[in-house]
Amino acid sequence: MMQRTMNMTNSDLETTGRTSDPMSEVTSFRGLETRSVHAWFGKHHALAGVSLRFPERTVTGLIGPSGCGKSTFIRLLNRMHEFIPSAAMAGSVLLNGSDIYDPSEDPAMIRLKVGMVFQKPNPFPAMSIRENVLAGIKLAHLKRDNHDDIVEQCLTRAGLWKEVKDRLDASGGSLSGGQQQRLCIARSLAVEPQVLLMDEPCSALDPGSTLRIEETIKELAEKITVIIVTHNMQQASRVSDFCAFFLTDGGPGYLVEADSTRKMFTNPSDPRTADYVQGKFG
Amino acid sequence: MTTVETPAPREMTVIYSRADRVFRGIVTAGALTSLILLGLIASFLVYRSSGIFREFGLKFITGTEWFSDSFREVGDEARPDSSVFSIGPMIVGSVVVATIAMLIAVPLSIGGALYIEFYAPRSIYRVLVAMLDLAAAIPSLIFGLWGIEIFTAFGVRWATFLNDRLGFLPIFSVEFENFGRSPFVAGCVLASLVVPITTSVAREVYSRTPRDLIDTCYALGGSKWGAIRSVVMPYGRSGVIAGAMLGLGRALGETVAIYLMLNLVFKYSYQILDSTGGNVASMIALKFGEATDREISALIAAGLVLFIITLIVNMVASNIVQRTTPRS
Ligand SMILES: Nc1ncnc2c1ncn2[C@@H]1O[C@H](COP(=O)(O)OP(=O)(O)OP(=O)(O)O)[C@@H](O)[C@H]1O
Ligand SMILES: [Mg+2]
Numbered sequence: 001m002m003q004r005t006m007n008m009t010n011s012d013l014e015t016t017g018r019t020s021d022p023m024s025e026v027t028s029f030r031g032l033e034t035r036s037v038h039a040w041f042g043k044h045h046a047l048a049g050v051s052l053r054f055p056e057r058t059v060t061g062l063i064g065p066s067g068c069g070k071s072t073f074i075r076l077l078n079r080m081h082e083f084i085p086s087a088a089m090a091g092s093v094l095l096n097g098s099d100i101y102d103p104s105e106d107p108a109m110i111r112l113k114v115g116m117v118f119q120k121p122n123p124f125p126a127m128s129i130r131e132n133v134l135a136g137i138k139l140a141h142l143k144r145d146n147h148d149d150i151v152e153q154c155l156t157r158a159g160l161w162k163e164v165k166d167r168l169d170a171s172g173g174s175l176s177g178g179q180q181q182r183l184c185i186a187r188s189l190a191v192e193p194q195v196l197l198m199d200e201p202c203s204a205l206d207p208g209s210t211l212r213i214e215e216t217i218k219e220l221a222e223k224i225t226v227i228i229v230t231h232n233m234q235q236a237s238r239v240s241d242f243c244a245f246f247l248t249d250g251g252p253g254y255l256v257e258a259d260s261t262r263k264m265f266t267n268p269s270d271p272r273t274a275d276y277v278q279g280k281f282g
Numbered sequence: 283m284t285t286v287e288t289p290a291p292r293e294m295t296v297i298y299s300r301a302d303r304v305f306r307g308i309v310t311a312g313a314l315t316s317l318i319l320l321g322l323i324a325s326f327l328v329y330r331s332s333g334i335f336r337e338f339g340l341k342f343i344t345g346t347e348w349f350s351d352s353f354r355e356v357g358d359e360a361r362p363d364s365s366v367f368s369i370g371p372m373i374v375g376s377v378v379v380a381t382i383a384m385l386i387a388v389p390l391s392i393g394g395a396l397y398i399e400f401y402a403p404r405s406i407y408r409v410l411v412a413m414l415d416l417a418a419a420i421p422s423l424i425f426g427l428w429g430i431e432i433f434t435a436f437g438v439r440w441a442t443f444l445n446d447r448l449g450f451l452p453i454f455s456v457e458f459e460n461f462g463r464s465p466f467v468a469g470c471v472l473a474s475l476v477v478p479i480t481t482s483v484a485r486e487v488y489s490r491t492p493r494d495l496i497d498t499c500y501a502l503g504g505s506k507w508g509a510i511r512s513v514v515m516p517y518g519r520s521g522v523i524a525g526a527m528l529g530l531g532r533a534l535g536e537t538v539a540i541y542l543m544l545n546l547v548f549k550y551s552y553q554i555l556d557s558t559g560g561n562v563a564s565m566i567a568l569k570f571g572e573a574t575d576r577e578i579s580a581l582i583a584a585g586l587v588l589f590i591i592t593l594i595v596n597m598v599a600s601n602i603v604q605r606t607t608p609r610s
Binding site: 078080083085108109111112115116118120122124125126127135136138139140184187188191 | 404492494495497498499500501502503504505508509512513516517519
């Protein structure tokens with residue numbers, strides 16, 4: 001296994017060179033694909049040999065007990081992993097067939113295509129709702145002149161427009177937790193990602209807000225690919241088309257199996273999956 | 283029809299445990315002590331200087347003359363005291379030098395803090411932080427000596443440059459081309475005194491920016507500079523202002539460095555490259571040694587004025603800090 005070395009300090013955005021990858025032949029698969037990816041934190045091998053496909057315009061749920069590497073995996077998908085000092089990875093991640101870890105790729109451009117919503121709602125303080133939605137456009141220096149349309153569109157897609165259309169200049173912090181998380185979704189949508197990663201986006205929210213965000217996710221999947229980490233089995237079964245089950249036996253986390261959500265919840269091939277989705281451990 | 287009577291609110295009592303009561307007593311005593319000390323200092327200053335204020339009134343603050351009639355004490359007691367005390371130019375001098383220092387120090391500190399926190403290689407990070415704290419503890423006398431012995435040569439070159447290029451502006455014009463002991467050069471030295479504290483505070487507040495918010499900037503396709511501009515700097519703004527105010531406090535009250543660097547001249551001057559200047563604190567230090575009784579009262583009055591200026595600056599600062607703290 002060739003270990004890719006990435007920047008070793010979090011004060012360095014630029015990635016350093018890596019060894020060439022024998023597996024990066026071009027495919028015609030549309031969507032996101034990982035080929036036996038590994039992740040390390042220093043000497044700690046956190047994730048081993050995960051190969052998965054996320055077809056375009058589907059929702060995939062990542063499930064598994066705490067510490068099995070779901071967050072690590074998801075952060076590999078938009079090159080956020082490399083911000084952690086001494087973090088390293090191996091394998092390849094292909095977006096529509098091209099390797100996002102290719103040295104010719106600009107990580108910032110990758111992150112524009114593969115957006116991310118975090119666990120805790122985190123609108124930018126000191127910015128209004130409107131400014132929050134447009135923050136990505138400013139950060140990535142995108143040329144757009146229909147800002148008002150973008151704000152309305154993204155807030156609508158995130159299911160927040162009706163509630164905030166009369167107070168777009170209010171601070172993002174003045175919203176409720178659920179509204180803040182939908183604002184964060186709207187913010188990621190503004191830069192038109194093809195894939196949206198969500199790491200336990202509802203774990204800090206009440207059941208009502210959670211359902212609203214699940215609605216939003218289903219609507220988003222009409223246009224983009226969604227990958228969501230969740231500890232809530234009902235949420236996984238409600239919202240996802242596919243599920244991937246991760247596990248760790250003390251060593252690095254690995255993928256147990258991945259299949260359609262229906263099969264994973266009714267008739268999985270691995271008995272551990274059945275036990276986990278029925279709440280027998282984890 | 284039944285009416286429900288609104289009950290009177292019940293009294294609620296809180297019973298503190300013994301440990302709570304003891305701790306409360308200790309911290310209350312501590313807080314009171316510092317308040318009482320401050321009060322005592324203020325009343326001492328007011329008491330000792332009230333005669334001066336009664337005699338000179340507002341003139342003490344606006345006037346431009348300081349003359350101590352010291353011969354009278356040596357026997358000529360029948361002659362009326364012809365002393366005149368006023369500190370106008372010293373107040374202006376304090377403000378001018380402190381302003382120059384802050385204009386130089388604040389951008390340097392922000393840049394330095396951002397560099398250390400976000401760009402410096404991890405291997406030298408700790409060293410830089412430790413050096414900064416060390417620099418903040420160096421006595422100002424050392425800075426003053428450094429200023430005279432070493433920095434003045436550079437400062438004069440910069441001053442000459444400013445005078446050459448911008449001499450047509452009144453503040454950069456000079457009567458004599460003798461830049462060595464000018465408020466500008468003194469302000470530069472003062473800035474070097476302020477930078478360590480301000481940088482240290484700024485770095486601390488920048489380092490508290492939630493990692494989540496910075497990550498979000500990256501996840502939106504932003505660069506490091508983008509993250510710094512849209513998250514780190516707004517998030518740290520109020521803390522940086524507070525740090526700058528700490529520095530300003532030091533700059534306004536700085537005695538020794540100014541004492542060494544500037545010729546005290548009792549003349550209003552806004553020409554920052556001219557070799558006239560001074561500030562209240564260094565004036566007090568300069569005059570105290572050989573002062574007559576009345577002059578000492580006048581010096582204490584000057585101290586009171588400085589005390590009040592510092593108090594006002596601090597109040598304005600905490601006001602700004604409160605208004606610029608982002609609510610989330
Ligand atoms: N920044 C880090 N530095 C070092 N080790 C880390 C770091 N982040 C995660 N790890 C390790 O990597 C492994 C996987 O962690 P990860 O956060 O990906 O798990 P997870 O599946 O997301 O767990 P959870 O469900 O609790 O969020 C763990 O053993 C963890 O200790
Ligand atoms: Mg996690």
